[in-house]
Amino acid sequence: MIYSTLATYYDDLVKDEQATQAWVTWIERHKSACSMLECACGSGEITHALALKGYTMQALDLSQQMIDQAKAKDPTIPYYCQDMKDLSALGSFEAIACLCDSFNYLLDPEDVITFFQQVHDHLHPHGTFFFDTHALDRLAEFRQEWNETGEFCDGTKYQWSIESEDDWIYQDFAFYTKAGLIQEHHLQRVYDPQWLKTQLEPYFEIESIDTDFTHPGICPGEKYFYVCTRKETK
Numbered sequence: 621m622i623y624s625t626l627a628t629y630y631d632d633l634v635k636d637e638q639a640t641q642a643w644v645t646w647i648e649r650h651k652s653a654c655s656m657l658e659c660a661c662g663s664g665e666i667t668h669a670l671a672l673k674g675y676t677m678q679a680l681d682l683s684q685q686m687i688d689q690a691k692a693k694d695p696t697i698p699y700y701c702q703d704m705k706d707l708s709a710l711g712s713f714e715a716i717a718c719l720c721d722s723f724n725y726l727l728d729p730e731d732v733i734t735f736f737q738q739v740h741d742h743l744h745p746h747g748t749f750f751f752d753t754h755a756l757d758r759l760a761e762f763r764q765e766w767n768e769t770g771e772f773c774d775g776t777k778y779q780w781s782i783e784s785e786d787d788w789i790y791q792d793f794a795f796y797t798k799a800g801l802i803q804e805h806h807l808q809r810v811y812d813p814q815w816l817k818t819q820l821e822p823y824f825e826i827e828s829i830d831t832d833f834t835h836p837g838i839c840p841g842e843k844y845f846y847v848c849t850r851k852e853t854k
């Protein structure tokens with residue numbers, strides 16, 4: 621299961637307060653405080669930051685261990701351990717978000733379409749859908765394997781490698797814990813923004829697509845940021 625052992629070390633590896641603030645600022649620019657569902661919320665850094673700004677948050681993630689990390693930060697937010705492809709147990713929201721590459725864990729084009737349908741059906745009329753994805757440039761960047769090694773405070777050493785092939789990104793984690801070696805293998809898919817636009821159109825008006833938060837349109841960078849408004853007819 622991905623994000624089981626990684627959950628314990630996720631914030632140590634990737635927590636970045638400036639980046640969290642950049643996501644919050646991006647969202648605030650397009651929608652003031654409202655009811656929001658965050659899909660694939662991970663350890664809840666952005667969830668918690670949005671709650672502090674007055675957004676009424678609910679959040680979900682597939683990994684119970686990530687949910688546990690998030691709950692420890694803010695036990696007042698309702699968190700659900702579930703798949704973002706099925707929101708049927710949840711109500712409707714003024715905004716739904718899926719942030720920080722989480723979208724790229726949708727591995728099948730059919731999953732993307734299902735997710736867009738689900739988000740549409742669980743947004744209020746004219747509600748807002750925020751998501752970001754890896755940029756196509758990431759595929760070129762990781763053709764050459766990238767590696768990081770290090771050690772956490774509890775003495776666990778780790779190796780983290782990222783490599784791409786075709787439209788796939790492979791991330792491999794090795795944790796050398798006191799109990800022995802634990803490995804996690806993650807697979808992400810990078811979608812062409814032109815294809816995503818076509819799939820969004822039946823459900824949403826695309827308000828903006830930016831690269832790396834502030835550069836309008838699709839241009840060289842790490843991530844594309846989509847802001848969409850629910851269409852009332854499909």
Ligand SMILES: C[S@@+](CC[C@H](N)C(=O)[O-])C[C@H]1O[C@@H](n2cnc3c(N)ncnc32)[C@H](O)[C@@H]1O
Pocket residue numbers: 622623659660661662663664665666680681682683686702703704705718719720721722725726
């Ligand atoms: C890169 S992390 C990002 C977490 C968080 N959004 C953040 O800003 O740090 C990706 C998260 O997506 C979650 N995830 C992957 N596939 C999912 C799915 N189908 N439904 C819900 N969560 C999923 C993982 O468990 C993980 O917590």
